[in-house]
Amino acid sequence: MKNNFFNYITIIIAFVFAILIGISFAQKIHFASSSDSYAEKLSTKQMDAISITTKKENLPKYIKFNVTKKTVTIGSNYTVRYKLSENSDSKITWYSNNSDVAVVNDKGTITAKGVGSATIIAKTLNNKKAKIEITVKPKNKTITFARTSYTINKGDSFTLNVSYTPANSYEKISWSTSNQKVVKVNKKGVVTALKNGEATITATTSKGKKTATCKIIVNNTKYIALTFDDGPVRTNTTKLLDGLKKQKAYVTFFMVGYNIPGNEDLLKRMKKEGHELGSHSYSHSKLTTLSNNEIVNQITQTNSLIRNAVGSYATVFRPPYGSYNDMVLYVANAPIILWSVDTLDWKYKNKKYVKKQIVDNAYDGAIILLHDLHATSVDGAIAAIKTLKKQGYEFVTVSELFEIKGMDLTNGNVYRYRN
Numbered sequence: 001m002k003n004n005f006f007n008y009i010t011i012i013i014a015f016v017f018a019i020l021i022g023i024s025f026a027q028k029i030h031f032a033s034s035s036d037s038y039a040e041k042l043s044t045k046q047m048d049a050i051s052i053t054t055k056k057e058n059l060p061k062y063i064k065f066n067v068t069k070k071t072v073t074i075g076s077n078y079t080v081r082y083k084l085s086e087n088s089d090s091k092i093t094w095y096s097n098n099s100d101v102a103v104v105n106d107k108g109t110i111t112a113k114g115v116g117s118a119t120i121i122a123k124t125l126n127n128k129k130a131k132i133e134i135t136v137k138p139k140n141k142t143i144t145f146a147r148t149s150y151t152i153n154k155g156d157s158f159t160l161n162v163s164y165t166p167a168n169s170y171e172k173i174s175w176s177t178s179n180q181k182v183v184k185v186n187k188k189g190v191v192t193a194l195k196n197g198e199a200t201i202t203a204t205t206s207k208g209k210k211t212a213t214c215k216i217i218v219n220n221t222k223y224i225a226l227t228f229d230d231g232p233v234r235t236n237t238t239k240l241l242d243g244l245k246k247q248k249a250y251v252t253f254f255m256v257g258y259n260i261p262g263n264e265d266l267l268k269r270m271k272k273e274g275h276e277l278g279s280h281s282y283s284h285s286k287l288t289t290l291s292n293n294e295i296v297n298q299i300t301q302t303n304s305l306i307r308n309a310v311g312s313y314a315t316v317f318r319p320p321y322g323s324y325n326d327m328v329l330y331v332a333n334a335p336i337i338l339w340s341v342d343t344l345d346w347k348y349k350n351k352k353y354v355k356k357q358i359v360d361n362a363y364d365g366a367i368i369l370l371h372d373l374h375a376t377s378v379d380g381a382i383a384a385i386k387t388l389k390k391q392g393y394e395f396v397t398v399s400e401l402f403e404i405k406g407m408d409l410t411n412g413n414v415y416r417y418r419n
């Protein structure tokens, strides 16, 4: 029995031991595996942070950029160089306050995304910061002049303006002329005609070396636009066209719609012989007294009649009595041409009077108001053309006058004379 009892005790003790050993083993394994997975969960960054934080004496006292402002071109990259206080080290975090304008990667390389300005900030682990202001400007693609050539008189002066593409890519310009004796140009692009001839003006951008050229023609020709309103009428308009052909003079007709039916051949002849066809409403009503619908009808009816006759609409519009409002400007669909010299030909109906009015009031760039309704106006105009041609005048259409003088005509704008 005794032996048996001890045997039982021994077995129990051995069993308990075995359990204890087993538990402690299991715990060891458990702790080890738990600690490994914890380490795996920490990112490299956090590990670095932990290791650096433990060596606090190495963190920088400051971070500095080599520059604090920089202008870059859109699409380009720029890497910021920074300096930390001596014997220090830190991971740097980079960010931009305006990622539409500039973005930055974790190496401090900035990419210019859009025109404007942005602040790029570099931050150390201990929160020391450096800032740089980045201004992004557009690419200087091209410079151009509004026109490729200008005709001006001897002694005239004007400023040649450069247009930039994109619009706000301003650069300093240097100016030169191909012929100092004919045309001179100053630092601001002011061109002065010195004598008859031609010269090419060149503008060059200082950085991009982009150029634009423009021909300046200097002559003493003076240009006039005679305008004939209220027609066409068979006899007088035909007589006028004959006289103009003989004189090699070109004019502008402001026709009323109700005079067009039956005279389509006259319109065809006007166009064929180099004259300009303008509209003067349908029934010569004072447009400002009409309803919007009536204004639309007055303008569109005449335009249709002109188009049916010659295949194109009126290129210029003159409201009866020179009277217009916003609706007229809006509906006209053409530049509004008034006049600078009113001959009052319709009042005096006298050939000599009309001739004298034109000759006495002529000047380079004048727009002269006449009416081909009256034979006296036609005869007076042809006589004046002969006289003025001897004085160096050329007779051109309204659109040609503005073209020659380098002015753009815009639909719905009002013009009384050039410049």
Ligand SMILES: [Zn+2]
Pocket: 229, 230, 280, 284, 320, 321
């Ligand atoms: Zn009229």
